[in-house]
Amino acid sequence: MEVTSPTFKQNAVHALHDAQLQKALGNVRAGFIDKRRKAADALPEFDALRDAARDIKDHTLAHLDLYLEAYEQKVTDSGGHVHWAETAEDARRIVLDICRMQNARTVTKGKSMITEEIALNDFLQLAGIKAVETDLGEYIIQLRNEHPSHIIAPAVHVNKDQVEADFRRVHDYLPDDRDLTEPETLLDEARRVLRAQYFEAEVGITGANFLVAETGSSVIVTNEGNGDLTQLLPRVHIVIASIEKIVPTLNDVSQILRVLARSATGQDMSVYTTLSTGPRRKGDPDGPEQYHVILLDNGRTSMLGTEFQDMLRCIRCGACMNHCPVYHAVGGHAYGWVYPGPMGAVLTPSLIGVDKGGHLPNASTFCGRCESVCPMRIPLPKMMRHWREREFERGLNPATQRYGLKIWAAFAKRPRLYNFVTSMAIPLLALFGGRKKRFSFLPLAGGWTRHRDLPAPESRTFMQQWRERESGKQRAAA
Amino acid sequence: MSARDAIMGKLRKTLGAGADDATRRETVAKRLAKPPKGIVPERGQGSDAHKVKLFCQMAEAVAASVTRVRSPERVPKTVSDYLRAKNLPASVRMGADRRLKAMPWDKLKSLELKYGPSDGFDEVGVSHAFAGIAETGTVALLSGKDNPSTVNFLPEHHIVVVDAKDIAGDLETVLSGLRRKFGKGGMPRTLNFVTGPSRSGDIEQKIILGAHGPRALHLIVVG
Numbered sequence A: 001m002e003v004t005s006p007t008f009k010q011n012a013v014h015a016l017h018d019a020q021l022q023k024a025l026g027n028v029r030a031g032f033i034d035k036r037r038k039a040a041d042a043l044p045e046f047d048a049l050r051d052a053a054r055d056i057k058d059h060t061l062a063h064l065d066l067y068l069e070a071y072e073q074k075v076t077d078s079g080g081h082v083h084w085a086e087t088a089e090d091a092r093r094i095v096l097d098i099c100r101m102q103n104a105r106t107v108t109k110g111k112s113m114i115t116e117e118i119a120l121n122d123f124l125q126l127a128g129i130k131a132v133e134t135d136l137g138e139y140i141i142q143l144r145n146e147h148p149s150h151i152i153a154p155a156v157h158v159n160k161d162q163v164e165a166d167f168r169r170v171h172d173y174l175p176d177d178r179d180l181t182e183p184e185t186l187l188d189e190a191r192r193v194l195r196a197q198y199f200e201a202e203v204g205i206t207g208a209n210f211l212v213a214e215t216g217s218s219v220i221v222t223n224e225g226n227g228d229l230t231q232l233l234p235r236v237h238i239v240i241a242s243i244e245k246i247v248p249t250l251n252d253v254s255q256i257l258r259v260l261a262r263s264a265t266g267q268d269m270s271v272y273t274t275l276s277t278g279p280r281r282k283g284d285p286d287g288p289e290q291y292h293v294i295l296l297d298n299g300r301t302s303m304l305g306t307e308f309q310d311m312l313r314c315i316r317c318g319a320c321m322n323h324c325p326v327y328h329a330v331g332g333h334a335y336g337w338v339y340p341g342p343m344g345a346v347l348t349p350s351l352i353g354v355d356k357g358g359h360l361p362n363a364s365t366f367c368g369r370c371e372s373v374c375p376m377r378i379p380l381p382k383m384m385r386h387w388r389e390r391e392f393e394r395g396l397n398p399a400t401q402r403y404g405l406k407i408w409a410a411f412a413k414r415p416r417l418y419n420f421v422t423s424m425a426i427p428l429l430a431l432f433g434g435r436k437k438r439f440s441f442l443p444l445a446g447g448w449t450r451h452r453d454l455p456a457p458e459s460r461t462f463m464q465q466w467r468e469r470e471s472g473k474q475r476a477a478a
Numbered sequence B: 001m002s003a004r005d006a007i008m009g010k011l012r013k014t015l016g017a018g019a020d021d022a023t024r025r026e027t028v029a030k031r032l033a034k035p036p037k038g039i040v041p042e043r044g045q046g047s048d049a050h051k052v053k054l055f056c057q058m059a060e061a062v063a064a065s066v067t068r069v070r071s072p073e074r075v076p077k078t079v080s081d082y083l084r085a086k087n088l089p090a091s092v093r094m095g096a097d098r099r100l101k102a103m104p105w106d107k108l109k110s111l112e113l114k115y116g117p118s119d120g121f122d123e124v125g126v127s128h129a130f131a132g133i134a135e136t137g138t139v140a141l142l143s144g145k146d147n148p149s150t151v152n153f154l155p156e157h158h159i160v161v162v163d164a165k166d167i168a169g170d171l172e173t174v175l176s177g178l179r180r181k182f183g184k185g186g187m188p189r190t191l192n193f194v195t196g197p198s199r200s201g202d203i204e205q206k207i208i209l210g211a212h213g214p215r216a217l218h219l220i221v222v223g
């Protein structure tokens, strides 16, 4: 896909003036935050599980070569094939080779960010193979010729009347009086169309939430059931996963599952958690005849051992963007590549280079909410700061912005002073925000607010609210 | 150099640099041989009665429906009652599971039984679960001729029979059960953990039941 991250500022301005988008973004604030909190609060072990999940991934990353070896052996033992790909191009080539061997004309796809990262659909299209997205949100944006604007809710930027218009345009055989005004009727239409595709496809492609070294299994976690039909019905199942998806054992999967769904959608467990191990076996009445796994590097090995290593713990739950005021204001497309929000601001420069993605870490108010909700305890603000420093050193920022950041950095290095100043400043800023609770200028950060409004903070800082909440919790527990 | 060698080479250079390779290998082998149990929520712990009750509660909270019956003999009648209540045709699809086969289906003269994997034209599929998980109201289903995976996803309604004695408090207990059944590191081709009927929130974040999988999940707890 075309990378528009370098024009983040213009993208953001555009987003702020897009009425449909602004309406749709309301669903992010309303749809995710409370659900996550309720699910987290209902499990007393939740925070301890976050620690456990972090430790599991740290341990895995420190032994990644060995777990990959063990995993590969297990997949081979169960009759599957493992392919290694250093770059996106290598991975695409491997997919195409497998499809060609099957004379595949149609492939179905489960929802997968990694196939977005390697821009697989366009590539297959050029090779004459139809790639059909089967997740409802992915299907919608494929009809619209767009990319996901959120890693777990790809069509969150679209309103239902837009979806109706897209369905009418593409499913042009539908009678005019067919009701497509509600999510229910739209879903029914998508379900009907996609059912046929699962049976037609020769190859089904999915990503993986986890790869398990103990058993050689790939794991997908979904709600719709489309991923399962995608990997169950075609003759060939291809799993594409980046190397850091490995976890050692089934028990480790269990620990991380407990924080994944709660952080993502506020569910205790997603509807379908499926472990696939090898191809169809003797006597099996269903399942794919071939099972392939493509292990992709695409920049991960270069993050290992650097200050960005912690980012490799990410389980793509989306909580950081769901809680990010910048994401709430501009949506996912403004970030200009595959991964939006705080995780995207850290990952994008790592994967496509600081010259293209280096602006993104500036898209932060450093409120710290992302880190406070990240199930894997990834220090996102710290890593955004690392990128800023690098960009700063390279002199890629305009002078005024650099000046502002320098002052800001002086504060940030003295947390007490910073807390004091922001606690003074925030009620003041809330006044500036006025009734609409939006700023059009913010002292010291003119480079950021010149072209956009920021939501005004509540009159207490996030840190204050957080501490109150935490102490309330402790009191309740005592 | 192959892609594998290139990636492994980079990893070893970063991770193995200076570290004692034998120790690293031992650490990994140990963890794989004896997976640490981790943190298991209190929620699912307690008496068998508590586990079954919690399982039913959690399943209903995610929009599954639940019927409890005393013995396997009652299952066919329960299935047929469900079909009637939902105005469904008297026909069900199921695999070759012996526990299902042993049930007195022949007493229901009008009920059509179709065996084998689903072809996508079934209104109702019946499966027998390997286990239930109380902490989340989840059922675990294993692929194979006994319970073909297509039966879990293609029918509009999925009825799952689960023995009360197979309801565990937590996921880890079920994973241990799998290791016993398939040997260490062994797995069925497909293991489905199913928690409620399929759903989507992709349009305006409004949750709708019945996305691409079954629109309804009915659990029959036996015992």
Ligand code: SF4
Pocket (backbone or CB within 6 Å): A313, A314, A315, A316, A317, A318, A319, A320, A321, A343, A370, A373, A374, A375, A376, A377, A378, A380
């Ligand atoms: S960075 Fe953390 S919160 Fe964001 S998607 Fe990754 S795991 Fe989730």
